Amino acid sequence: MAANPGVSASMMPLDDIVVLDLTKMMAGPICTQYLADLGAEVIKVEDTGIGDDMRNMPPFVGDDGAMFVAVNRNKRSIALDLKTPEGQAAVRALARRADVLVESYATGVTDRLGIPPGLLRAEDPRLIYCSISGFGRTGPLAKRPAYELILQAFTGIMSVTGEADGPPLRIAFSPLDQTTGIHAATGILAAIRRRDRTGEGAYVEASLLDTATAFLAWHAQSWWETGELPRRMGSAHGSLCPYQAFRVADGYILIAVGSDRLWGALCDALGMPGMRDDPRFRTNADRVRHFAETVALVQQAVVRHPLAHWLALFEAAGIPAAPVNTIDRLLSEPQLEQSGMIMHYQHPVGGAMRAIAYPVAIDGLPRAVRRPPPLHGEHTDEILAEAGYAADDIARLRGAGIAGRRGRP
Amino acid sequence: MSAKAEGFLPLRGVRVLDLGKVLAGPTCSQCLADLGADVIKVEPTGTGDDTRGWPPFAGDGRDGAIFLSVNRNKRSVAVDLKTPEGREIVGRLLDTADIFLESYREGTIDRLGFGYEQVRARRPGIIYVSISGYGRTGPLSDLPGYDMMLQAASGIMGITGEKGGMPVRSPFSPLDQTTGLWAVIGILAALRERDRTGEGRFLEVSLFDTAMAFLAYSAQTWWLTGEPPRKAGSGHESLCPYQAFQAADDYIMLGVGSDRLWQRLCAAAGLDAYADDPRYRTNADRVRNFEATVALVGDRLRRKTVAEWVAILTAAGVPNAPINPVETVLAFPHVADRGIVQSYQHPRYGALNSISIPLRTDGQDRRVRMPPPMLGEHTQDVLLEAGFTSEQIDDWVERRVVAVGKQVPAGSGPPGSVEQG
Numbered sequence: 105m106a107a108n109p110g111v112s113a114s115m116m117p118l119d120d121i122v123v124l125d126l127t128k129m130m131a132g133p134i135c136t137q138y139l140a141d142l143g144a145e146v147i148k149v150e151d152t153g154i155g156d157d158m159r160n161m162p163p164f165v166g167d168d169g170a171m172f173v174a175v176n177r178n179k180r181s182i183a184l185d186l187k188t189p190e191g192q193a194a195v196r197a198l199a200r201r202a203d204v205l206v207e208s209y210a211t212g213v214t215d216r217l218g219i220p221p222g223l224l225r226a227e228d229p230r231l232i233y234c235s236i237s238g239f240g241r242t243g244p245l246a247k248r249p250a251y252e253l254i255l256q257a258f259t260g261i262m263s264v265t266g267e268a269d270g271p272p273l274r275i276a277f278s279p280l281d282q283t284t285g286i287h288a289a290t291g292i293l294a295a296i297r298r299r300d301r302t303g304e305g306a307y308v309e310a311s312l313l314d315t316a317t318a319f320l321a322w323h324a325q326s327w328w329e330t331g332e333l334p335r336r337m338g339s340a341h342g343s344l345c346p347y348q349a350f351r352v353a354d355g356y357i358l359i360a361v362g363s364d365r366l367w368g369a370l371c372d373a374l375g376m377p378g379m380r381d382d383p384r385f386r387t388n389a390d391r392v393r394h395f396a397e398t399v400a401l402v403q404q405a406v407v408r409h410p411l412a413h414w415l416a417l418f419e420a421a422g423i424p425a426a427p428v429n430t431i432d433r434l435l436s437e438p439q440l441e442q443s444g445m446i447m448h449y450q451h452p453v454g455g456a457m458r459a460i461a462y463p464v465a466i467d468g469l470p471r472a473v474r475r476p477p478p479l480h481g482e483h484t485d486e487i488l489a490e491a492g493y494a495a496d497d498i499a500r501l502r503g504a505g506i507a508g509r510r511g512r513p
Numbered sequence: 514m515s516a517k518a519e520g521f522l523p524l525r526g527v528r529v530l531d532l533g534k535v536l537a538g539p540t541c542s543q544c545l546a547d548l549g550a551d552v553i554k555v556e557p558t559g560t561g562d563d564t565r566g567w568p569p570f571a572g573d574g575r576d577g578a579i580f581l582s583v584n585r586n587k588r589s590v591a592v593d594l595k596t597p598e599g600r601e602i603v604g605r606l607l608d609t610a611d612i613f614l615e616s617y618r619e620g621t622i623d624r625l626g627f628g629y630e631q632v633r634a635r636r637p638g639i640i641y642v643s644i645s646g647y648g649r650t651g652p653l654s655d656l657p658g659y660d661m662m663l664q665a666a667s668g669i670m671g672i673t674g675e676k677g678g679m680p681v682r683s684p685f686s687p688l689d690q691t692t693g694l695w696a697v698i699g700i701l702a703a704l705r706e707r708d709r710t711g712e713g714r715f716l717e718v719s720l721f722d723t724a725m726a727f728l729a730y731s732a733q734t735w736w737l738t739g740e741p742p743r744k745a746g747s748g749h750e751s752l753c754p755y756q757a758f759q760a761a762d763d764y765i766m767l768g769v770g771s772d773r774l775w776q777r778l779c780a781a782a783g784l785d786a787y788a789d790d791p792r793y794r795t796n797a798d799r800v801r802n803f804e805a806t807v808a809l810v811g812d813r814l815r816r817k818t819v820a821e822w823v824a825i826l827t828a829a830g831v832p833n834a835p836i837n838p839v840e841t842v843l844a845f846p847h848v849a850d851r852g853i854v855q856s857y858q859h860p861r862y863g864a865l866n867s868i869s870i871p872l873r874t875d876g877q878d879r880r881v882r883m884p885p886p887m888l889g890e891h892t893q894d895v896l897l898e899a900g901f902t903s904e905q906i907d908d909w910v911e912r913r914v915v916a917v918g919k920q921v922p923a924g925s926g927p928p929g930s931v932e933q934g
Contacts, residue, residue: 115714117706129770142702157771161751162797163738170737171751174730240873243850249832251768253747253755260839262747262757262766264684266674272757272764272836274747275683276672277727283687284871286694291872293701294548298523300708306521307875314871317853319685321868323839324854325578328866330569334839339661339670339682343567343579347661349680356680358670360659362535363563392568424657428680431668431731432741439651445725458736460729463692463722464699465648467715 115466116143124202128156132208133175134285140178141462148179152510155480166453176477183481185506197491208236232295234308252281259316267338284315345391354410360424373421374405449473481509521874522549530610534562538616539583540693546586547870554587558916561888572862584885591889591916598914616644638713640703648719660686667724688720753799758814768832781829782813857881890918
């Protein structure tokens with residue numbers, strides 16, 4: 105711990121909470137990583153074979169994929185074969201020590217493993233049991249396998265993303281997986297608060313489907329109010345104009361006119377002061393009504409000069425504008441080191457590594473990695489010992505391939 | 514009514530003074546309200562929250578769809594913060610608040626007299642949440658925070674879209690909405706801490722930090738390989754085949770996220786000969802032979818329609834989906850079964866729908882307790898609760914320090930509708 109300083113001053117309101125983490129891939133690990141960032145002790149249960157699938161997705165740090173490393177800090181890993189009765193017994197023993205259990209199996213698997221919410225919550229009414237799934241645990245679609253991409257298509261997000269006549273596009277940063285993890289963390293925190301006051305546990309469900317639908321709340325609202333389908337608009341916005349990408353002499357610029365005051369400033373900056381009070385364009389509602397005309401007008405003006413010209417001019421005029429950055433350029437922004445969003449830590453295999461912090465700054469305190477993302481099964485022995493297993497039992501489970509990473513001492 | 518029947522309201526008794534607007538702040542306070550908090554939305558006296566004026570509109574065109582979608586379960590107080598009396602009113606409301614939320618441009622809140630130190634001096638133990646584009650410190654903190662700007666500036670747009678194509682915006686403002694969620698997480702964490710220590714916290718969330726968190730694994734990849742992630746259309750840089758394929762009639766999404774699913778896909782799509790081919794056996798193999806894998810699978814999928822593939826692949830347990838339009842999704846029995854849509858009565862617009870908080874607790878139904886408020890609908894109630902007299906309030910209305918919503922006289926609007934006065 106001492107290797108990664110800056111921890112003690114942080115907000116750790118979950119430092120008395122034990123989380124049994126039966127998740128893999130993205131949504132579940134994000135949820136538990138942020139609980140860990142808030143001080144919870146997270147025990148990640150993995151199978152004895154290859155472990156979390158994301159360990160095997162390139163590029164790699166040693167044996168582990170970058171995506172695994174990005175969302176599994178501050179956790180310990182235990183490897184158990186849950187197909188064996190002893191493995192299941194071990195997981196039930198761990199569940200009995202846990203305040204929070206998070207699982208993201210396919211619907212029905214917790215029954216097979218003997219750890220369904222009904223049973224565990226009957227044994228321990230204080231337990232907060234969280235299920236993360238693609239389509240929810242009930243309803244006609246509950247058994248469908250789900251991945252981010254599938255839900256982006258299925259929920260209509262893809263139908264509103266991209267150019268009007270272009271092919272379907274995937275939103276590349278997995279917003280559904282990640283935000284489902286966030287919603288689950290929100291629900292768990294809310295449930296912990298209730299438990300603090302009433303002693304009562306909870307069953308919390310979050311799903312990619314619910315997250316996607318929530319993201320589409322105002323598209324849904326528009327559809328309900330107007331009966332008009334949201335369309336693909338490339339970079340543009342259905343309710344604001346001009347608010348999109350424009351072609352400039354040497355590339356693209358994003359311009360966001362979010363108020364009528366900014367429209368006035370933009371007209372001045374573009375040398376078209378006559379347009380600001382033109383009744384076709386005066387208010388945002390006017391401009392949305394005359395969408396194509398407004399866009400054409402701005403487009404004609406901005407294409408005459410290069411990006412740098414417009415960025416300087418718009419910045420001076422207070423008009424929100426941005427270049428289309430790439431991630432490498434973003435990560436070199438001094439803002440990120442200064443704000444503490446990039447954390448530095450030592451990894452046993454990868455050496456000096458960086459990670460993206462929990463995106464809430466608390467009293468301006470530094471954020472830090474307490475534990476690097478665990479190696480597969482790294483903490484199997486110590487976790488079993490904490491759960492009451494004697495040394496010979498642990499050795500026996502290891503010998504039988506029930507605990508510990510297969511093929512490793 | 515028993516606590517159970519009322520639903521999951523762990524924030525009952527928590528009061529939120531909400532000076533947020535547009536999307537990030539209202540998303541945060543709507544979540545808090547959905548969890549039971551008493552949210553007092555403080556709006557300017559003129560036109561209120563900007564999104565009230567953004568089309569499309571419900572009914573008579575007073576409130577836009579975006580406003581309606583993120584402001585349920587709140588009360589609205591319309592106050593002119595440019596007046597000393599207006600600021601004193603907010604100060605008085607602060608005296609009973611647990612959470613103070615603001616999303617003004619850098620510097621504004623200090624000028625109004627509600628910066629963190631000022632607020633904390635009046636209300637020790639307050640949990641103060643500052644929502645901004647780039648955070649309250651650092652070289653970019655003066656820049657305005659619009660979701661689309663941050664999508665571009667953060668690199669998210671740099672990885673979205675077709676290679677060589679126009680910039681494409683993720684059209685549901687993920688940075689605004691998720692920044693609101695991060696604020697919720699920070700608040701819930703800080704509330705638990707306050708329960709134990711009595712101390713408040715100063716919380717900062719920003720669209721920029723949210724974008725960074727979304728890019729955590731892309732950043733990790735860049736740090737490891739030195740290769741900037743590129744636009745990949747519908748594809749994924751670390752998984753294959755995981756993208757849109759052209760079927761006989763339209764596109765279908767295929768998500769092969771594990772080697773087990775690859776085996777199933779091969780069996781279902783007549784690719785058995787390739788299931789254990791060393792070029793394709795593991796995901797790492799397939800990513801290495803990305804184009805060959807996509808060509809192999811694409812050639813198969815082209816031979817049948819989307820409907821046929823959905824049936825075949827679903828039966829085989831291979832994740833897949835047609836590209837549904839939003840209205841098709843809203844009509845799914847599954848959406849109704851899961852309680853994702855809540856219906857309620859709005860005093861002006863009649864029957865409206867709303868998307869629930871995407872969290873279900875103990876299998877309970879989620880409900881709209883209060884419709885999105887009319888501007889200033891609760892000014893009177895809230896100020897009376899805060900101990901001001903009717904005479905004072907009337908005087909302020911007269912001098913436009915506050916605005917109150919009032920019932921529309923019979924015959925001049927739909928029954929029970931509320932008019933801004």
